[in-house]
Amino acid sequence: MKYNYSFLKLTLLFFLVASSFLAHAQTIKGKVTDAETREPMVGTTVVLKETGKSQYVRLDGYFTFKNLKPGEYNLEFRFVSYKTRQVQVKVADAQITTLNVVMEPVTNQLNSVSVVDNGSSNDKRSRTIEKNSNQLVNVVSARNIELSPDITVANVMQRVSGVTIERSNSGEGRYPIIRGMDKRYINTLVNGIKISSPDNKSRFIPLDLFPAELLERLEVSKTLLPSMEGDAIGGTINLVMKDAPSKTLLQVNAAAGYNAIFAGRNFEQFDHSSISKAAPSEVNGNSYAAVPTDFPNRNLHFSNKTNPINTNFGFTFGDRFFKDKKLGFIISTSYQDNFTGNNSTYYLPAAQPNVNNVPNFTDLEARTYSTESRRIGVNNKFDYKFNNKNKISLVNVFVRLDDYQTRKISDTIALNSLIDALSRSKWQYQTIYNSSLQGIHQLSDGLKFDWSLDYSQANNHTPDQAEFSHEYQIVASTGSTDKLQSMSRIWSHNGDVDYSAYFNLTDNFKLLNRKFELKFGGMERNKTRTSYYNSYSLTPTVVGAVYTNIDNASFTFKNTGASLFSPDGNNYTFIENVGAGYAQGKWELTDKLEALGGLRIEYTKQNYDTQLSNSVPASSGIINYTDFLPSGVLNYKIKENEDIKLSYYKALARPAFAELIPDGQPGEVYKEQGNPLTLNHTTADNIDLRYELFPKNADEILIGAFYKKIHNPIEYALLNPNDPRLAQNTGGTSAILAPVNNASATNYGFEAVFTKYFGPFGVVANYTYTKSQTTTSKYYVYRSDAGIITVRSQDETTPLQGQSDHIGNLALIYKNQKLGVNVQGAFVYTGQRIAFVNPAYGLDYWQAPTEQLDFSIEKTVGKHFSIYGKANNLTNTPYVLELHQSYNNYLAAPGGRPLALQTDANKVITVQKDNFKTSYLFGMRYKF
Structure with missing residues (x-):
């Protein structure tokens, strides 16, 4: 722009x-x-x-x-x-x-x-930020984060009103959902600056990368102003990192813990020292024909580790130097090495259901996951105050998460007597680095200028994901053998690099003898996204070879072409330029009424290029659009500590990168493919009303309602391989799972927050009710009057993916300053929600309601030390997926077989259940 x-x-x-x-x-x-x-x-x-x-x-x-x-x-x-x-x-x-x-x-x-401050002032400052903020915001202070049962930002998010979290298959929180709006509708900032995403397909940020102890506070904005980036229909998450102190600051933290799931089984690990970070074609060139010796099997050697111990360390040091303490700095680091596990039972669905869309399953899978997560976080900041009017800062943030995961699957093919045993090793490492040079200049009494120059880089690597299988009978009989099956090796990596510049000019003066703040500014960002994907499929050298162990297994390629790198649409470069400008005014209309409003304009230009043949439509492309995003806030102050805010804003959500590429990677059931020909970005009109009361100290009462009208929401549909919406027609009969725009969607509800302290006792509670609906065209299998099984399209109205009708948090707190004791019991309720949108009518996968209880305690020892403990998932809450169809109807249908896990035969079919057990952590802190 x-x-x-x-x-x-x-x-x-x-x-x-x-x-x-x-x-x-x-x-x-x-x-x-x-x-x-x-x-x-x-x-x-x-x-x-x-x-x-x-x-x-x-x-x-x-x-x-x-x-x-x-x-x-x-x-x-x-x-x-x-x-x-x-x-x-x-x-x-x-x-x-x-x-x-x-x-x-x-x-x-x-x-x-x-009698010393125990963090109440920290909470009070959070309440003050909420009170004085122009937008609707919820703030979690560093002290509350420290005292909570959580050690990652993702898990802290579940304590915020209206927020639920989407968990990884290790049971750890990963992505937030705000007021029922999925992660695609949320943006994430660090110190107010948007950061790059390491996700392999999308834009959103996995918040489990960030150790919680790096934060000064967590801010969740649920409305937008013209001065804020506009791609946040659901909300904005701002991670405010620790700042340089006014005097010497030293903090040290060390802890160890244990996950109870390994009391009943071992942790299964693999040797990752020999894994090559680059595929054979990257090392030797794209024309290189791989050979079986390019795939060593050391990363398919699995061994048991008994009672693995989780370890966490943190260190923070900061000070100020020179005359008048002009130069300040802080460095804060965190290291976490945690072992988690998951015992799962899963029914793999067939590509197409039975007649009348009665579900059909091909396999019963017993899965075990063992995941070691090594998390590193570093935050450092330097600031220099030239004088009272000019200050510059340099902020650097780096986080990295290494996941080493072993997955073992035993399944029965078509629910019969044969067992397929699959073993997979996966090393995934993700990084985010952000560097910001910022300046604040008070040009005159009422005129301020601030700016920021930013570099952000994110990477995601999954080198040599290896999986092999062998097949045997449930009950061995004479002549039965354990047969070697196939092996796959996959290399994939992607990266985001952003260069951004921001500036804001703010002037305060009087208009008609009333305070007026005029603010305008702009932003420009250049993003380059690259993606690489290469997979190799191997088969036994001898058909029907007997399997004994992986060292004796011999593999080759089915044909010569399978050993070569085949460029496709999964290998691409995506360049995106976003330019924005805004004008914003805030006017004190009366002593009690204040109005803020303005307009933001965002221009998006996207240019992508894939390694598909030029004969494929949309193998490369250019996409441009401009959005006008008005917003306004009316703030009526009933009393100094009591007000009502009415807000309107318009926002957008850009499609994921992979959704605009005319190719895709194979999924567990369907091949996935982007839709660059017809997919449009999403916009929404948003209205919020909130009553706020801040009685005293950290107490608060917030009651609000919201309504969102969403235009062109993106959902996934199953398309015929020759559907004209697909740029690359694959032919054949296999359906393609692709993103499409629905006409519209609505999302509305209300939320309430209550915080009250009674001496040393405190109650923190919030509740959110959300209702949404969107209509999607799906397919329905039926038998025609002529007796022929066929498929038709049928519209289905459902909630938005990830939206729960009911969300609740309740924390009971005890703070005794005299004894130096802080205790917290935290309960989280998440209502049912759609976890996976199925392209077949009536077959969406619903996550059952969850109830989780966590606990934390801290005791000061002397002047500088404290000991603490944290316990998560005391209720041993499982992750359960259900189909909202009658299990009895399934049994009565042709091909219906008895299925384990079923508890409510008349209402639902349970298709997945994961158990994670309770985790414990005990540690010590030193503060000076």
Whole structure:
């Protein structure tokens, strides 16, 4: 997107000149910060004693008193759990007096008992941010994160109202769902800057990459402003990393734990030291014909590990240097090595159901997963204050997650007497690196300019995913043998590289004798996404070869072509440029009513190129579109601590990268393929209404309602291989699973948040009701009047994928300052939701409701030490998938066989059940 830089310069000059006239003489202004964290002390009460006037410190940390007479003034600064400060200042004619006020936490002596802040001020600051924010936001403080049972950002997310999490097959939280809006409708920021995605197909960020202890706070915005990026229909997640402190800060954390699932079985591991990160074709060139010796089998050697121990370490150090403490820095690191397991029973569906869409299953699979997750996180920040008006910062964040997973499957083919045993080793490592150079400049009394230059890189690698199988009879008989079957080896990797620039100009003045804030700015991002995929399929050298062990197994290729790299649409380069500009105004209409509104314009240009033949339509392509995204907020202040906010905003969601590529990778049941010819991006109109009450300290009551009208939502449908919507017609009879646009969808509901402390006891509760619906064209198998089995299209109206009608959180808290004890029991309820949208009518896979109980405890020992414990999934809640069809009807249909797991024969068919058991962690912290 091209900007008119001459116009921009003239506009900037205009505001500079205008601000000089608007600046008032005899002005006292200043910034209030926390002595320990250097965070702005938002919400601090500032009283000008001579006039009796008072105001609250704004979100940027500043306060301003204007139109004062020359003379001496006394200011008082008050904030709960902080020392009250008195500052005297002289104001001369035509002078702007600037202050820098630092607030210190209070430590009182009462009857020889030391009473220190236990985190309530941390919570209070979170409430103040929520109260003063223009958008609807929920904030989780660092202290609450520390005291929670969670060690990753993904699991912390489930404590936020209206948020559920999608778990990986190891049982760990991975992706958030906000108010029933799937992960495709959410964006993720680090310190307010959008980061690259390592996901192999999509844009969303796996939040299990981020150790929770790196955060200063977690912000979840459920509405947008013109100044915010517009691709967040569901909401925005902002990970605010730890900031440079005002004085020396040292924190050390060490913990060890255990997962109870390994009390009943061993952890199965494999040798990953010999895995080649590059495929044979990458090492030797695309024309190279691979040979069986290119595939060593060491990563298919499995061994048992007894009672594996989880280990976690964390380290944070920060300080300030030089005269006036102008240079500050912090480095925070985290290392986690956790072992998780999953015992699963799964019924593999057939590619097509029986008549009347009665489900049909091909295999009963008993699966065991053993996953070792090594997580590394590093956050470091340097900031330099030239003076009270100019500051620059350099922030670097790096996270990496290595998953080493062994999967063992035993299945009965067509539910008969033959067993297929499959063994798979998978090493997946994902990284995100983000570097931001940022500046804040107070150009005049009311005029501020801030900017950011950013580099972000994300990578995902799955080198040499290896799987082999052998087949034997359930009951061995004379002459029966264990036969070697097939082997597959897959290399895949993808990467995102982003270069971004942001700028914002904010001017504060009076319009019709009322406060007015004018803000405008822009953003440009250049993204390059690359994807590589190469698979090799091998077969036994001798047909019907007897299997004894993997070392004695001999494989070859079915044909010469199978040994060659075959370029296809899964190997592509995707370039995306997004340019945005906005104008935003905030006007104090009355003493109680404030209005904010504006317009954001985002221009998207996409250019992709695949390794498909030019004869394939859309093998390469260019896509352009422009979105006008208005938004507005009315904030009516009933009292100082009570208000009502009404918000409207328009937002968008861009399709996933793989959804715009005319090819795809094979799935467990269907081949997947993108749809570049007809797939459009999604937009939505959003309305929110919320009542907010902040009685005192960390207490709060939030009650709100929301409504979303979604245009062109993307769902998946099963298409005929020759469907004109598919750029690459595969021929044959195998159906293709592809993304399509539904006409529209709606999503509405309400949520309530309640936080109340009764002395040392506290209750934190939230509840969200959500209802959504969308209509999708699916296929239905039936028998015609002529007795011929055929297929027709049939519309089905369902909730959006991932949407639960009911979500609830309840935490009971005990904080005893005298004993130095903090205890928390946290309960999470997630109602049923669609986990997988099936292209067949009536056969969506529903996740059954879950109830999970977690627990944490902390005890201080001396001045600097504390010990703690965490326990997750005390209820041993399984992950269960169901079909909303009668099991009895399935049994009565032709081919129906008795199935295990069934508990409600008249209502549902249970098709999957995963058990994860309880995990425990015990550790010690040191803080100085």
